[in-house]
Amino acid sequence: MRPPSGRRGGAAPYLDGAIMAIPSAIGTADAVILYSGPRSAFDLHEPALRSLGAGTTYLGGDHGLSSLYDVVTALLGHEQASAADIHATAQEGLRLVREKREMLLALLAANRE
Numbered sequence: 001m002r003p004p005s006g007r008r009g010g011a012a013p014y015l016d017g018a019i020m021a022i023p024s025a026i027g028t029a030d031a032v033i034l035y036s037g038p039r040s041a042f043d044l045h046e047p048a049l050r051s052l053g054a055g056t057t058y059l060g061g062d063h064g065l066s067s068l069y070d071v072v073t074a075l076l077g078h079e080q081a082s083a084a085d086i087h088a089t090a091q092e093g094l095r096l097v098r099e100k101r102e103m104l105l106a107l108l109a110a111n112r113e
Contacts, residue, residue, distance in 0.1 A: 013041035016063045018070035021053060029054040036065035068093050 014037055021031035031053025035042055042049070042058045050056045059065040072089045 013038045014063065015041040015045070016066045018066040020055070020070065020073065026052055031055055032057070034059055034066040034069050036060055036067075037063050062094065064094070064097070065090065 016036050018034045019026075019031075020034065025031045032055030033049070033053045034057050035049065036059045039058070039061060046056075046058075059069060068090045072093065075089075
């Protein structure tokens, strides 16, 4: 994944997020927002990010973690999924993506042509 360009021509740090709340819950204790990407980017903006929801959670440096947790939660159902279920499923998904990386890159390249 190529990070977006900064104003001065350099790479800007990219932080991915998954909003696990309805719009009216943003800024309340009910909002859960998951972030992944460079820890330094999260730390720099953490106070502002926490103002968006009490459930602000940093998942790790892999940009895909927040999206993966979002999909896994949707598949398992919010009421049925425990944090352990979500974490285990997300970790297995990451393992499979890493294992199949070359095949996935070839598919992406073929779709661009």
